[in-house]
Amino acid sequence: MFEPGRYPVAYFPETDISSNVLERAEYTTQHPELGLTTWYSVRADEQHFAARAAWQHTGLPAYASELQAHVAFAWRAMDAFYEEDERILGHAADPYHRIDIRQTSRNLVVRHGDKIIADTKRPMVLYESGFAPRWYVPRDDIDETTLTQVSLQTFCPYKGLCSYYSIGDARQAAWFYPNAYPEVGRISNLVSFEPDIVTVHLDGTQLHLEPGQSVVAHGPDRNLDLAEVDRNAKGDVDSGP
Structure with missing residues (x-):
């Protein structure tokens, strides 16, 4: 998803997210265009836990229905993001950036x-x-x-x-x-x-x-070898x- 003044954010279908990874947090926010947003903690195992590390827009207007049942992960909370076999460094690149x-x-x-x-x-x-x-x-x-x-x-x-x-x-x-x-x-x-x-x-x-x-x-x-x-x-x- 591309928003003015923000870096691109990848949203993943719920069905493609590993089971038992998301733990719903008692925390919500209100996005000005996308409505109610529910937050999750992410637990990979007992040693790898990140609070408020993922979110889902649960009050979407009709024009944003493509985001229904999709979850985004906070860049800084994750150890790494990949596209294909290559690690994406810093933040997701914007194809419209020149x-x-x-x-x-x-x-x-x-x-x-x-x-x-x-x-x-x-x-x-x-x-x-x-x-x-x-x-x-x-x-x-x-x-x-x-x-x-x-x-x-x-x-x-x-x-x-x-x-x-x-x-x-x-x-x-x-x-x-x-x-x-x-x-x-x-x-x-x-x-x-x-x-x-x-x-x-x-x-x-x-x-x-x-x-x-x-x-x-x-x-x-985090954890990036320079x-x-x-x-x-x-x-x-x-x-x-």
Whole structure:
């Protein structure tokens, strides 16, 4: 199911869910378009239990009848999701989500306080559905002595594993994808700067994010071996047993 402003959610027929896995919770919510929603805990065995980890819309209007007798599982509550034999990392991908990357000769200047952090006339601009354009800078055009890498890592299912820099007192002011997925490999190891944390000018005009243009960052999935992310980034495919 696709809802504006939300990640896609898979709904499974009740008949395809293992018996005795769902335990009805004494908890309901009201979806603004889909009506009453009943919640379940999920118990795989005595060691694997997740509270309020699945839901079912039990008061559906006629226009949403396709969801009748279907159950969805909370992404963060499950250990992993798969499509065919491949693990889906981060969150389900939206087939309507698009990314385009373009080389440009526009002048991008990044400052923090009175110090120039980056000055380039060869940035890459990444256009991503629903978000502000993001400008990526070659490292040769950055004063890397100003960057302090932090331990935070997040994951994007369209681009891969992301690492961050702080710049002085500006925390997590920049980020980069060490090994971006092949589809967006042109931004690998380039650095992008957050215009709401440091000052970014494009051809003399200061950039600001508009409401709704920020990306909600996701940490790597539970029990995810980060080597698995790297394999995806390099385009490796497991041969299977």
